[in-house]
Amino acid sequence: MSRRAKVLLVTPPYHSGVVESAGVWMPLHYAYLAGHARRAGAEVRIYDAMSLGHTHEQIAREIEDYRPDVVGVTAITAMEPDARLVCRTAKRLDPRTVTVMGNVHPTFCWHQILAEDPHVDAVVRGEGETTFAHLVAALAGGARLDGIPGLAHRVDGVPVSNAPRPFGPDLDALEPAWDLIDWPRYFYRPRPEGRLAIVSSSRGCRQRCSFCSQQKFWERSWRGRRPEAFVAELELLRDRHGVRVAMLSDETPTVDQRRWERILDLLIERQTGVELLLETRVDDILRDEALLPKYRAAGVSHVYVGVESTNQATLDLYKKDTKVAESKRAIELINAHEMVSETSFVLGTPDETAESIRTTVELAKWYGPDMAFFLAITPWPYADLYPELEPHIATRDYRRYNLVEPVIKPLGMTMEEIQRELHLATGHFFRDKFERLGQLSPEKRRFMVAVLKLLIEHSYLGEEMRRMAGHGSMPESVRRMLAEAGITPPEAGRPLDAGSLASALDRLAPDA
Ligand code: B12
Numbered sequence: 001m002s003r004r005a006k007v008l009l010v011t012p013p014y015h016s017g018v019v020e021s022a023g024v025w026m027p028l029h030y031a032y033l034a035g036h037a038r039r040a041g042a043e044v045r046i047y048d049a050m051s052l053g054h055t056h057e058q059i060a061r062e063i064e065d066y067r068p069d070v071v072g073v074t075a076i077t078a079m080e081p082d083a084r085l086v087c088r089t090a091k092r093l094d095p096r097t098v099t100v101m102g103n104v105h106p107t108f109c110w111h112q113i114l115a116e117d118p119h120v121d122a123v124v125r126g127e128g129e130t131t132f133a134h135l136v137a138a139l140a141g142g143a144r145l146d147g148i149p150g151l152a153h154r155v156d157g158v159p160v161s162n163a164p165r166p167f168g169p170d171l172d173a174l175e176p177a178w179d180l181i182d183w184p185r186y187f188y189r190p191r192p193e194g195r196l197a198i199v200s201s202s203r204g205c206r207q208r209c210s211f212c213s214q215q216k217f218w219e220r221s222w223r224g225r226r227p228e229a230f231v232a233e234l235e236l237l238r239d240r241h242g243v244r245v246a247m248l249s250d251e252t253p254t255v256d257q258r259r260w261e262r263i264l265d266l267l268i269e270r271q272t273g274v275e276l277l278l279e280t281r282v283d284d285i286l287r288d289e290a291l292l293p294k295y296r297a298a299g300v301s302h303v304y305v306g307v308e309s310t311n312q313a314t315l316d317l318y319k320k321d322t323k324v325a326e327s328k329r330a331i332e333l334i335n336a337h338e339m340v341s342e343t344s345f346v347l348g349t350p351d352e353t354a355e356s357i358r359t360t361v362e363l364a365k366w367y368g369p370d371m372a373f374f375l376a377i378t379p380w381p382y383a384d385l386y387p388e389l390e391p392h393i394a395t396r397d398y399r400r401y402n403l404v405e406p407v408i409k410p411l412g413m414t415m416e417e418i419q420r421e422l423h424l425a426t427g428h429f430f431r432d433k434f435e436r437l438g439q440l441s442p443e444k445r446r447f448m449v450a451v452l453k454l455l456i457e458h459s460y461l462g463e464e465m466r467r468m469a470g471h472g473s474m475p476e477s478v479r480r481m482l483a484e485a486g487i488t489p490p491e492a493g494r495p496l497d498a499g500s501l502a503s504a505l506d507r508l509a510p511d512a
Helices: 028-039 056-066 077-093 104-116 129-141 227-241 257-270 282-287 289-297 312-317 324-336 354-367 386-392 415-439 442-458 460-473 476-484 498-508
Strands: 006-010 043-047 070-074 098-102 122-124 151-155 158-161 191-199 202-204 222-224 243-248 275-280 300-308 340-347 371-376
Touching: 006 028, 006 056, 028 043, 028 070, 028 129, 043 056, 056 077, 070 077, 070 129, 077 098, 077 104, 098 104, 098 129, 104 122, 104 151, 104 158, 122 129, 129 151, 191 227, 227 243, 227 257, 257 289, 282 289, 282 300, 282 324, 289 300, 289 324, 300 324, 324 340, 324 354, 340 354, 340 415, 354 371, 354 415, 371 415, 415 442
Parallel strands: 006 043, 006 070, 070 098, 098 122, 191 243, 243 275, 275 300, 300 340, 340 371
Antiparallel strands: 122 151, 151 158, 202 222
16 A cells, blocks of 8 residues: 555443443544554544444445544453444455454454454554554555554454553643544533533553552553643643543543642633543542642532452452541532542452442442442452452443453352442442432532432433332332322332433423
């Protein structure tokens, strides 16, 4: 190929129905990869088949229509089977198309993918921009792939990984192709009027959490952007693309306190009006106690901290360097500053029982986050905890590796039992939230009502909550709330319909 290469970046049509209930999220990695492929001379199209809800047949039509030279597909572990299928489709339509996979799963499992799947030509390992740009340039110029660090491919049919590529030194030198994002598509359901971006102020994680992939992917490194450049980017996204809500993709945005405080100060000074959702660590919230008013003033509205377990022994197994009491305090602080607090618990280790899950739910209520999710521990084949979990793996179907469906079989539970208990855990937690809605400030109450409606209408939890209501285990306060809204609670044993529950919530906070 000695002309301008045409590149199609496709999100696999994978859905696990949890975070997707909260909004329609843009593919940030493709904004970055597209920017750099374009700088290398390619014509690039981003095709977000996942957010469009497209099927593999529709993806085939898009590929046929665009006739790309290169098809790039992202794959976290749960998306791997669908990513392979997209590559297969591209090869079926034109065997000359070069298919490339990237992201955390192929970074580690490149050998297995290239050995098993003739439809995948290459894997970009680790941080993608430079390697992908070199690949695209090499393909366009007919150059060999052997010299490109960070790339894995086949040589004489044998999978080979070139030298690793060190992480790029300067994140501010990266140039995301914001103009290739189809902005009107992306929004955050609790604030439907607000266009949603995902942005990055830093990359990496220095922690050691044994169940997580991110510290492995970034080799326990961390790099932050200049506060001025990051805040200027938010302003650009607001002014040029109408962004009103932004989620930080950062694993740990607050690590460097001086940098973080400068970001907050700039956001306050410039009054960007962009609402920020972010994830951070319990220790950083405790460290930043005096700074929390600045978080709020800067527009931070939602803080997720991974508590992971209420049991110190499990926290030690997870190598989560946090104490139970610290997590409770961090959540209290987030709440006290009127930000939405969210956390998750990673359950389902081999020693888990129905009773231990119920204890965790009770403790989760006592911790007091606004939102809590009870996740199934998932044995990423490249995570530190993998060898310990491996003998307990019940399925190798990666589509189920989504933190929602159990993959590990606890010694004393069947797979059906652990699945049911995990669902019940989240259902019980949010039912408790119904009861406490009256204790919240009007703003938080509006937000929580919007969240509860979303859970009921868009996720598997809706069914769980309606089923609980129908089982006569509905708390008195909820019964009263329904009665006030003119809804007769159903007979015991019959589920409440989603519409009734949602309209009861409407009565509670009509403008949510
Ligand atoms: C944003 C995000 C999402 C968005 C994704 C939007 C989108 N289309 O991209 C949403 C909210 C939809 C989402 C959903 C899910 N997510 Co998510 N998500 C993230 C998050 C917070 C940031 C990812 C990101 O944008 N990073 C910034 C970019 C720049 O980095 P990057 O993605 O690594 O990309 C670079 C390289 O990997 C590489 N690269 C990536 N893709 C490709 C493709 C090609 C062709 C090439 C060449 C290179 C390349 O180049 C990029 C630039 O350097 C991460 C956690 C984190 N902090 O990283 C979790 C994370 C990726 N998600 C995770 C999970 C499990 C899920 C869900 C299954 C959860 C669920 N049950 O709902 C779902 C799956 C999607 C679905 N439809 O059901 C896990 C994956 C774990 C794993 N090892 O597999 C993570 C790591 C969270 C965690 N800590 O466990 N997620």
